[in-house]
Amino acid sequence: MLGQDVVLSVAKLARLSLTSEEVDRFTGQLGQILSHIDQLNALDTQNVVPTSHQSIDTGAFREDVAQPSLPCSVALENALESEGGFFKVPKIISAS
Amino acid sequence: MINTDTIHGVHQALKKKEVSARELVASIYERIERLEGDIGAYITLTPDMAFAQADAADRAISSGDIGPLTGIPIAIKDNICTRGVRTTCASHILSDFLPPYDATVVSLLTQAGAICIGKTNMDEFAMGSSTENSSYKITRNPVNTAYVPGGSSGGSAASVSAGMAVAALGSDTGGSIRQPASYCGIVGLKPTYGRVSRYGLVAFASSLDQIGPLCKNVTDTATMMDIISGHDTRDATCAKRPPESYTSGLGASINGVRVGIPKEYFIEGIEGEVSAAVNGAIQDIKKTGCVVKEVSLPHTPYTISTYYVLATAEASSNLARYDGVRYGYRVPLANSLLEMYTKSRMIGFGPEVKRRIMLGTYVLSSGYYDAYYKKAQQMRTLITQDFMDVFKQVDVVLTPTAPTTAFKIGEKSDNPLQMYLSDIFTISVNLAGLPAISIPCGMSKEGLPIGFQLIGRPFDETHLLNIAYQYEKKTTVCSPTIKN
Numbered sequence: 001m002l003g004q005d006v007v008l009s010v011a012k013l014a015r016l017s018l019t020s021e022e023v024d025r026f027t028g029q030l031g032q033i034l035s036h037i038d039q040l041n042a043l044d045t046q047n048v049v050p051t052s053h054q055s056i057d058t059g060a061f062r063e064d065v066a067q068p069s070l071p072c073s074v075a076l077e078n079a080l081e082s083e084g085g086f087f088k089v090p091k092i093i094s095a096s
Numbered sequence: 097m098i099n100t101d102t103i104h105g106v107h108q109a110l111k112k113k114e115v116s117a118r119e120l121v122a123s124i125y126e127r128i129e130r131l132e133g134d135i136g137a138y139i140t141l142t143p144d145m146a147f148a149q150a151d152a153a154d155r156a157i158s159s160g161d162i163g164p165l166t167g168i169p170i171a172i173k174d175n176i177c178t179r180g181v182r183t184t185c186a187s188h189i190l191s192d193f194l195p196p197y198d199a200t201v202v203s204l205l206t207q208a209g210a211i212c213i214g215k216t217n218m219d220e221f222a223m224g225s226s227t228e229n230s231s232y233k234i235t236r237n238p239v240n241t242a243y244v245p246g247g248s249s250g251g252s253a254a255s256v257s258a259g260m261a262v263a264a265l266g267s268d269t270g271g272s273i274r275q276p277a278s279y280c281g282i283v284g285l286k287p288t289y290g291r292v293s294r295y296g297l298v299a300f301a302s303s304l305d306q307i308g309p310l311c312k313n314v315t316d317t318a319t320m321m322d323i324i325s326g327h328d329t330r331d332a333t334c335a336k337r338p339p340e341s342y343t344s345g346l347g348a349s350i351n352g353v354r355v356g357i358p359k360e361y362f363i364e365g366i367e368g369e370v371s372a373a374v375n376g377a378i379q380d381i382k383k384t385g386c387v388v389k390e391v392s393l394p395h396t397p398y399t400i401s402t403y404y405v406l407a408t409a410e411a412s413s414n415l416a417r418y419d420g421v422r423y424g425y426r427v428p429l430a431n432s433l434l435e436m437y438t439k440s441r442m443i444g445f446g447p448e449v450k451r452r453i454m455l456g457t458y459v460l461s462s463g464y465y466d467a468y469y470k471k472a473q474q475m476r477t478l479i480t481q482d483f484m485d486v487f488k489q490v491d492v493v494l495t496p497t498a499p500t501t502a503f504k505i506g507e508k509s510d511n512p513l514q515m516y517l518s519d520i521f522t523i524s525v526n527l528a529g530l531p532a533i534s535i536p537c538g539m540s541k542e543g544l545p546i547g548f549q550l551i552g553r554p555f556d557e558t559h560l561l562n563i564a565y566q567y568e569k570k571t572t573v574c575s576p577t578i579k580n
Contacts, residue, residue: 007454014412014457015419015434016450017442026454029512033455036513037401040471043478050473051480053303053333054289054529054554062329074196078423087421092433 002031099123100259103168103316110157110167117153117167117211121146124169124213128260134241136233137255139174140182141214149211156209164319164343166209171261173252174215175222176307177296178202181212185298186230187220189418189425189444199296200331201265201307201324208323213261216251220446221415222272222300224248225518228509229448236505239281239545243502246276252310253280263320264310269300270403271498271522273308274534278497278547281536283317283564284310286522288555289529290335292321293328301410302333304403304526314535314565318342321557337555345558346565351385353563355550356490360396361521366499373538373546374496377567380537381494384566391490393482396524398475400516403523405459405472411449412456418444451512480528483551492563493551495521497534501544521549531557535564537571 007027011018018026072085081088098106098115109115125143132138146169153167172178175185177195179202184190198206206212219229227235227250235250237243238258245254249266253276256264266273268286277284285308292307299305309320321342328334357378362371382388420426420440427443430436445453459468486493498518508515525532531554534547552560 006458010454010458010461013461014453015416015437015441016445016453017438018450019442022447022450026451029451030455030458033404033513033516034458037405037468040398040401040405040475041467043398043475045471045474045478048474048477050470051476052473054480070196075422077196078193079421080426089421090430090433090436 002027002034099127099262101262102312103164103263103319106168106262107162107164107166111162113157117150117157118147120167121150121169121211121213124260131238131258131260134236135238135254135258135260136235137216137251137258137260138171138214139184139186139217139232139251142181142212145181146211146213149206153209153211163208165205165323167211168209169211169213169262170205171213171216171252171255171264172202173218173249173264173266175218175267175298175300176202176265177298178212178215181215183215183298184232185221186218186232187444187446187449188231189441190423191231191425193423195296197296200293200328202296204324216249216255216264218251219248220449221298221411222248222267222269223411223448223452225271225275225515226503226508227251227276228505229446231446234505237280237502239502240543242504243544244279244505246279246498246502248272249310250276253277253282253284256280256282256310256312263312263316265307265324266310267297267305267307268526269304269407270526271519273310274522274532274547274549275498275519277310277534278536279502279545281539281545282310282312283314283533283535284308285317285321285533285557285561286525286531287321287325287557288335288531290333291325291531291555291557293326293331293334295328295330299414301407302414303410304407306526314561314568315343315346317533318346318561318565321561325557335555340558342558342561345562348562349385350563350566353386353492354490355381355386355388356391356486356493357388358391358393358396358486358493358495360393361495366496367501369540370496370498370500370546374548377537377548377571378494380571381567384563384570386563389490391486391493393486393524395475395478395482399479399524399527400520402472402475402479403519403527404455404516405468406476406527408452408456409460409469410456412453412460415449415453448512476527479524483524483528483530487553491553492560495549495551497521497547497549501540501542501546525551530554531560533560533564535567
């Protein structure tokens with residue numbers, strides 16, 4: 001079973017704030033899903049090569065030639081705050 | 097009625113000038129106005145763009161320049177980027193997102209003269225099997241509105257099934273084109289991984305995602321594939337292969353083609369009526385000259401677990417980009433950068449997306465990586481190997497598309513694991529990167545559609561579509577009548 005402490009530390013890694021109700025709910029549900037997934041341990045896969053991608057005949061190489069990219073102003077259009085060609089975020093370093 | 101016809105039927109009418117593209121688009125929007133309140137297939141409608149495209153199509157047609165998709169009204173799933181048209185992924189976090197570019201598939205359709213009617217509803221970020229996980233609305237099955245249309249491309253499937261678009265684009269990460277096609281009584285194809293460009297498809301699980309068509313019949317599906325498939329330098333995983341004409345492959349003899357029936361797919365838990373309809377399809381396939389033989393895909397029982405490790409791991413990484421900085425929802429008045437991230441994501445994401453980000457982060461976290469993520473990648477090798485072994489004995493594999501017909505709205509929404517299990521027959525195809533198509537093969541006593549799935553070798557869409565086409569020709573099963 002999964003403990004609430006694990007759920008809280010995973011939420012921290014995932015940069016998610018959770019309400020206490022969500023912590024309760026996810027603790028139960030994730031525990032249930034993980035115990036289903038534990039069935040994979042029934043199989044010995046020690047010598048099996050992992051597959052990350054079905055790159056059957058991919059590999060789209062091309063010449064390294066610069067191509068037009070989005071103008072700065074367009075790239076910033078969806079940002080809630082921007083200034084001087086930059087994305088603006090809350091202050092990261094405090095003055096003190 | 098012309099607006100409920102197939103691509104081919106509409107094309108003929110446009111060519112003979114029995115209807116103009118403008119009249120056609122007007123009749124589609126009139127129909128949407130009448131039916132959309134009950135069905136809820138769309139998040140955003142794009143009439144200004146559609147009428148402008150219709151006028152361009154009419155000008156082209158009057159000068160004798162008509163291609164197979166000129167003037168054809170198409171719906172696009174809302175996780176496929178459309179320049180200047182809101183693309184939300186059915187998520188609150190992207191409620192105001194205006195993509196600065198078109199997805200490659202959208203450019204290809206536009207260049208072919210197709211008309212974009214609107215952006216369709218879906219499960220948020222394509223995570224779900226019922227289109228109930230949208231931040232905006234639920235979509236109802238046009239065949240019976242008490243039931244789900246399937247998901248995650250439920251809006252696309254419903255729009256085609258209800259005649260609110262002639263064809264649609266969806267995306268399929270674990271069955272999200274094929275399962276709603278099956279539930280709504282239409283045809284849906286998930287192409288081979290790498291056959292269709294993913295450029296501009298908002299990523300859920302990049303090694304599994306693929307864009308594909310949802311259509312009223314197999315010929316329409318081949319027509320859409322002729323346009324959208326092919327190499328794209330903007331997607332490094334897009335296969336460098338010459339274009340193919342799938343429509344010209346339709347009609348070739350399939351005498352002696354070997355069809356494998358995997359015994360692991362006819363299990364307990366599959367509804368009696370589904371099993372009877374799929375067995376009927378197997379008999380009909382024999383009548384086309386195919387040879388049917390039992391095969392085995394022994395690792396089938398492990399596919400759901402494998403999928404939910406890999407897909408959530410990739411999703412947790414892909415969805416890290418929604419941080420409120422460059423686009424998407426940002427919580428006002430955050431005191432620090434970290435608070436801005438965590439609160440924007442808390443408010444912006446819905447419950448299923450959070451659940452999957454949590455699961456994916458957990459399986460990738462230090463100490464669990466080997467036990468879950470690496471283990472699942474090894475399982476993926478074994479599941480792929482199963483198919484490669486079977487394709488030494490047969491040319492295609494035939495299975496049910498889903499274990500049941502559409503379920504009732506609300507029936508599974510509180511039980512994520514039950515919901516995941518409805519993808520049991522479709523997800524192995526994504527893990528192995530194969531092409532697969534769902535074709536209608538019957539209806540339940542309640543009148544709910546049933547579909548079966550044909551799975552092909554990598555890049556063998558030509559063969560797959562032709563077998564589906566020959567089946568469709570031989571059978572008396574047709575899609576449920578579209579209500580007026």
